[in-house]
Amino acid sequence: MVSVAIMGHGVVGSGVAEILLTHKQKLFSNLGEEIYVKRILDLREFPDSPVADRFTKSFDDIINDIEIRVVAEVMGGVNPAYDYVKRCLKAGKSVVTSNKELVASHGAELLAIAKEENVNFLFEASVGGGIPIIRPMNQCLVANIVNEVAGILNGTTNFILTKMIQEGMQFDDALSLAQELGFAERNPAADIEGHDACRKICILASLAFGKHVYPDSVHTEGITDITLNDVKLAEKLGYVIKLIGKVKKLDDGNIDILTAPMLVPFKSQLSNIDNEFNGIMVRGDCTGDVVFYGKGAGKLPTASAVVADIVDCCKHLKARRFIFWADGDGKNIISWKDSVSAMFVRVSGEDAALKAEEVFGKVRFAGSTGELALITEPMRYGDLEDKCAALEEKGVKVLSKIRVGDI
């Protein structure tokens, strides 16, 4: 029997407790011993829970209990999760977490502590909810040099964009619907401004390239400026607009990483990942493109990934799982102005097509109701800005600029 503790009894935490109870037999037959939930940390009371007697409001009951070998941190937020996780690791307990904010902001340090203490720190649930991605990247693709990772990493924004694309809903209406259906929080800023997706691509970039990438060093754009006209003109040109987290290793060893809305070609495997679903593409030198698809959030999908990590920790109480990256100083990240991609530019104004060709050369166009969109050749973002300024000088209004993803 392995005793574990769960810190947090919110959506994911209650799911973890539920799965450990309802899937006891399945887990036992895989692990060969019982996983016993000894403590659940939460400041609230849950008198009706079948495990009501195991709740505690004091972290001391977990940190001081030497029988507890594995701790699941599912509180969310950096504080006090960071402090608790650090103390658990230092006390020789393995920790698993679904907390992307924690991993994105302190992953390297926590992995280093875990290594030193010869315990495990696992976080499959922090990216892609129930979709297996951390372990497949770390184990199954170990014989690959990963060149690029790109994904639809946030279900809320993908739901909103899908409603705009498929039903012609305005952004605000789609957001309200997402809130109504529980896919968006009352304060949706972290989702719609791209911060949640940014944290996740930071974790994947750190794992893929071995150096911690901190969210504040990654250029991040949300989807709040995407209009129905962008969506419609993109479609005419053969694309859908998705919020993409993307990191690519360049020939000089630096990485190009950003989170932004991007045009995804219809033929891409990421183009038909709709609604609240997530999809992640990993480009390996041996495998080529591999794509993982599923529910990126939600109680049971996320909790099932946490439980899988708990099982893995239970199996490796002595022999540590290899998962590691070094700290990073951001010096290996190129400026987002130097990032190169083809661009979708939406413009309006007299003779816009003619003037656009004067500035950009020969480009692909699509138009509707007085507006025009064009797809440029691949270029530095900084150069694009210069060209757009030149276009505006010619009296053409630049209404939006969206990257075209090579995915």
Added chain:
Amino acid sequence: MVSVAIMGHGVVGSGVAEILLTHKQKLFSNLGEEIYVKRILDLREFPDSPVADRFTKSFDDIINDIEIRVVAEVMGGVNPAYDYVKRCLKAGKSVVTSNKELVASHGAELLAIAKEENVNFLFEASVGGGIPIIRPMNQCLVANIVNEVAGILNGTTNFILTKMIQEGMQFDDALSLAQELGFAERNPAADIEGHDACRKICILASLAFGKHVYPDSVHTEGITDITLNDVKLAEKLGYVIKLIGKVKKLDDGNIDILTAPMLVPFKSQLSNIDNEFNGIMVRGDCTGDVVFYGKGAGKLPTASAVVADIVDCCKHLKARRFIFWADGDGKNIISWKDSVSAMFVRVSGEDAALKAEEVFGKVRFAGSTGELALITEPMRYGDLEDKCAALEEKGVKVLSKIRVGDI
């Protein structure tokens, strides 16, 4: 340093040797020690190989070498692979294989021997080539009760069907093109008759449900009878035709497994997996649908999965990885005649629509050039055959019957 041997130096085997040489540094940094290819077994000579001195024609050089702890079997075919693998396991060596025929026909026995000898028998490469699927199912989805697995598991047939669907090519022409491009073998029977896909769904079914499923107990239909008319009428009704391996757990605990062409709805994640690519959907009770996509065959994709297994074995020389299923007697498999699905039926003849409604009740129709296709309600295959016989009695010719996949 861990010494390993590779049995077979064909397409996959030479890829394994290549990756172990070219990715030495990457693998070292993950494993913490060097993987040394001590022996390569092949009856041919490879004097120009950078490791020419390590080739042997004698299996004795591997089985008798106690330094060799891990053996990769990439010869293919059941004989002599089966005998060699068994002897390696019994000699206390871990074995990894890409050989789906071997795993599908002897997996339970080999897993039992591995368990007894406390060594590993891993086979990530046997299904889906470079796509991570065995390990994700076994580890990441461990907290799920899997209800269903369905996949496009054979690249050759998927390439042929894609050409028929997207370019209106006839089956024979598409097959010739696949052979020209190296996606189909000169004798394509194992692919186009569905046997290759059948072996793979047998492996996934065994893993998902814990009892070995042997290929000869699985009803298997290939794609040789699919015509352009099927493809076109399916499209009119909102489907593409794919060769699907599919297994589903029924409420009574039995399983419904078969390999056959199926209509896949446009909205399914499996519908736009095209050309030589594979895609596998796993339906878990917690995660919902999770889909894995990528190259299902080819030298480096498959070899990279073999190498990932080698690394895993090297990490677990003492502590065995848990992967196991018991032997099966086929008694938990329902008759394919009892398998229930909606059906696509293509017919011709005077008043075919009217007569079809007499037999099937209200159904959805699409027609072209004197032929008609209809989608029935879900029914037992046996009942469908009876209804089709009744239809023929009314003078309507039944040209094809294809299952509609609930995927």
